[in-house]
Amino acid sequence: MTHRQSRFGAGRSVLTFLAALGTLAGAALVGAAPAGAAPGWTRFATGVQYRQFDIYATAGVAHAHVLRVDLGDPRVRVELLYPGAVAARATVSRLATAQGALAGVNGDFFNITETQHPGVEATGASVGPAIAQGRELKAAVPDGQRFGPALPPGTSTREVFGVGTDRRARLDDLALDGSVRTPEGQLPLGGLNQYALPVGSVGAFTSDWGGVSRVRATCGTDTNRAAPCSTDTYEVTVRGGQVVATADTPGSGPIGVGTTVLVGREAGAQQLRKLAVGAAVTVRHELVAASSAVPYRFALGGYPVLEEGRSLPGLDDTVSAVRTAVGVADDGRRLYLLALDGAPAYRGGLTIAEVADTMRTLGSVDAFSLDGGGSTTMAARTPGTASVAALNHPSGGAERPVPNGIGVFSAS
CATH class of the missing domain: 2.60.120 (Jelly Rolls)
Structure with a gap:
């Protein structure tokens, strides 16, 4: 039994939450789906498809932007987006452009402010571990030093989402x-x-x-x-x-x-x-790594919300916010990257429990919450355009500089 399997007790009931297949099926697409795209999805490049849709949640209507990434295609990969230093920040659009990514979302929570320590500089460094192209950049801060919402019971700042040298995605603890x-x-x-x-x-x-x-x-x-x-x-x-x-x-x-x-x-x-x-x-x-013997090529921090198809016990179901998450399906060969829209009409967002349900509805078996609020950004170079730009509306009115993110690369 792994450390992940031991987190579950006798199970938990599914939340009453309308983010089911009927909602997804009625989603409005951006443009027509070109040849090669699955029904309901817009093809951005080989192995990368996009969709947006409304979710009727506790705090009202939320609007989701989703990238589906096929890691089973050798022309597709994901890497850590970061500014070249742990203690540095840049917008997702700028990071993706600098590294030649097709698309990306923001990543881990980070040391954003130091109001409690006058005269001390906020570093901008992320909370959890980080690995870029097999290079171990940093380890996790103590649990009590993290920024962001409370961790789900049984989790820690060491939690990561990563992709191994076998090109399969997984959740782990570093x-x-x-x-x-x-x-x-x-x-x-x-x-x-x-x-x-x-x-x-x-x-x-x-x-x-x-x-x-x-x-x-x-x-x-x-x-x-x-x-x-x-x-x-x-x-x-x-x-x-x-x-x-x-x-x-x-x-x-x-x-x-x-x-x-x-x-x-x-x-x-x-x-x-x-x-x-x-x-x-x-x-x-x-x-x-606690669970995998396969070396990681890429990893970043956050916390798990869904494992083996089940929501983690004790997920918050009261506080709604704009969120970012990543889901894993098809034995690590497929990813779902989720970023909610921060426009005023949708700013109510989702609870963490609703995020878990949404990722399961999309097809994820495991899912991982990343930084949200003003950090939530999905950016891409859409078909027919030459530059990377945000697809969602950041809730702060503009992209927030972040320490890292998940970059999506396609050879076509």
Whole structure:
């Protein structure tokens, strides 16, 4: 039994929610469906089709934009959209254009503001793990440090949606396994390019982080994001297997390729203070999957709402909002990317429980919630156009810069 199967109890009833096949069948299409598109879908490119429709939900009428992606076609793939650094943001349209994607949606929740810590810079970095083209960019912050709605019972910030080197999509859990070997002994590694480190830990920052200040990593606690920043911190810079610099407080600025900056707080800081310039240090880190032995080519964070065709127990069914989600079908060979419209007429959106029901109705067996609200964006280069543009109306009136997203690529 996997960690996912154990989440379910005796089962839960299906919500009374009109997002069923009758609603989908009556959806209005954008233009006529060209040859090669399934009934009711508009073909954007090989293996990529689009549809939009209304959903009659708790908060009123919501309007859905959906991309259906065929990963079984070798000409189609999905990748992580991101600005080239963990602590950076850009709009989905800009990210998709820069990476040559046909389409994309926004991704993980992120460190959007720091109102509780005056003078501390919000990093813009995402909450959960991230992998781009097989490169492990970052690990997950502690559960109490996340931004976004409450996690469903039994889930954590380590949850990911990803696609393996076998080209199949799946939901999983990626935990950081790492260490810092020093002349004093071996220390556990508590973080990798994270905007928040566990209390008492040591975290590693690499060139993938970017140039944003690392101070935020020492603020809050494992259970309280708003708790004060630590006053007991230390930073060590390692290059070529040796300590080349130390500092009493976390710094900022780009980190060179081949350089690792270690940031410690509390007990972690006390351990780093033992390291003098010239000391030999080896840093090791990897993301370990809980469910799959297949390496991930791409992964990003969020949280599951549907697994093995069943909604997770305890999903919120009271708070409605504009949402983004991704669904997995056909044993990981097909994806459904969902972005709700944020126009005033549709801004009521869906509850998380309704998102799960919608993804199941579309045909998903597993589904994963991504950041919503002002972040929700679906952008594409539609047939006959040369540029990528938003298909939905972002609820803030314009696309919000985000740290990452899911990019859809087609060779035709």
